[in-house]
Amino acid sequence: MTNGNAATGLRDLNAGIPEADQLKGAVSAVYEDVASWSRTGDFWHWGMHCPKLLEELTDLCPNFNAGVSDGFSEQLYVQTLRGLPHSANDFKTLNVLEVGCGMGEGLNFLARLVDPARAVGLDISAAAIRRANALLARGDRLTYVEGDAERLPFGDQEFDLVINVESSHNHPDVERFFPEVARVLEPGGHFSLIDVFDPRSSARFGRLQQEIADFEWIHERDVTGNVKSAIRRHMAPGSFCREEYTRKRMPLRARIIGGIGGAHYAGADFIGHRDALSRVLELARIRPGFVGEYESYRHHLAACLTVGGSPSQSAKE
Template sequence: MTNGNATTGLRDLNVGAPGADQIKGAVSAVYDDVASWSRTGDFWNWGMHDQEMLNELNRLRPGFNAGVSDGFSEQLYYQTLRGLPYSKEEFKTLKVLEVGCGMGEGLNFLTRLVDPARAVGLDISGAAIRRANALLARGDRLAYVEGDAEKLPFEDGEFDLVINVESSHNYPDVDLFFHEVARVLKPGGHFSHIDVFDPASYVRFTKLQQEIADFEWFHERDVTENVKSSIRQRMAPGSFFRKEYARKQMPLRARIIGGIGGSHYAGADFIGHRDALAKVLEFARIRTRSVAEYESYRHHLARRG
């Protein structure tokens, strides 16, 4: 049997950098897989630790994470609301969209804090969205839809607030994503973006901030040290994260990708931690070193003009 690629020439088309559709296909396949072994209550981010914010959260919802999480991922979500000009009453009137919502836990958490009129989570992973709808959706108040950040399946001006948490670094074309956010936001609406950056993606981001005239950027907080603190605490022996990781019924390949004690999933590269397994996988080119190039984690807010 001949190799299909050799006869069709498709192989040539695939030479060089992967195309946008290939990247999206790979990303959704990875997260579909992760959704199949994630447990209820799982977030898919590195979290952050800020004692003042944690105290605030505990005042707002005492024992918000008791027995269910270490609270770091909830703090990262809480950060997305900080600096927004809405009172508690105003939040109740808002239509909120989260792009890249994963299993939907973060948006569910935020709706418990600020109770918006309607919240919609979107993700490219069909498996994550099915889980979110089965476990967390609440009629018209909280719904989850499968879709692509670069082609949002919503009308112009449908939302008051769009949030995006540790997701946009996966998108092949952040420019398209930002234009889509501007399109689905009402004039005067807000965009809250929090993500990790490598030097090149931060340059691209600041260029987009200048180029996209629809947005007026009015807040930036560098939370790199707060995120590193979360990762360090998760990597500590006996941590909540390590115990949960040990309990998960994960297939072997997911454990290999995840590194020893789940270090890769926890973002350990970001604190310069590379375990022996990571070094072997990098040497064998099964795993790239590129994640280690991330250098900052930042929160930005913009107003739609």
């Protein structure tokens, strides 16, 4: 996949292309390219910064990010476990699926942290999955699979926990995605979604929460401020993100798309950062412009219900 295709993919995403297959192709094009130059520890997600969560994570796993990341993406993944009725030991018996795993770094971290019986990452990008399996897979305990979020290639009731991190906004048909998650979850299992929302996607999500009877939504947290704090730290001079970006060997076009210090990749648009170079590049159509209206970043947690529409005993407990 060429950098030209990645730029085209970003441009298509920002233009709000209507066709589902085109949208999936655009997402895949972006990750096909990023997988060719991304190193371990960088560009998982925008991440979040929460001092209390960071303190808890550091107590649990000292030096968890020493020399390999800035720690913000790890905090975002730990947030997906907030509100779950599980102790640390419970995870050793659980099967976990991440839908939209990208290059697999986040799931790899989570699997090492809580040690589930089985962890599976799924992504639509073949290149991202190849990279994840080559660098991160650990036999049957951690594997990565290419596939579509709207047609999950798994059996019924195969997982106890499904997570979806900064990904659902790229699913063209969330109405198909949610029932698929419910299908692969055990009754009483949990669905943890954390993502960025614009007014339209927020309204659609609220409607689906009411209309789809497969879930009981049990926890919600707005982490917009925490995510913006992480982005500002990503962009600060001397940050891990900027230093890693500077050291990368990557094609010129990919560097241009990333902006000064990789700000475009790090989430600069979400905090309203628009430097002069960005405006020039976008006016010249060298780099795709950003026209999203993202307003919030939220974590939602749901318990999967039985067919009869009542929470299972484990969900009630």
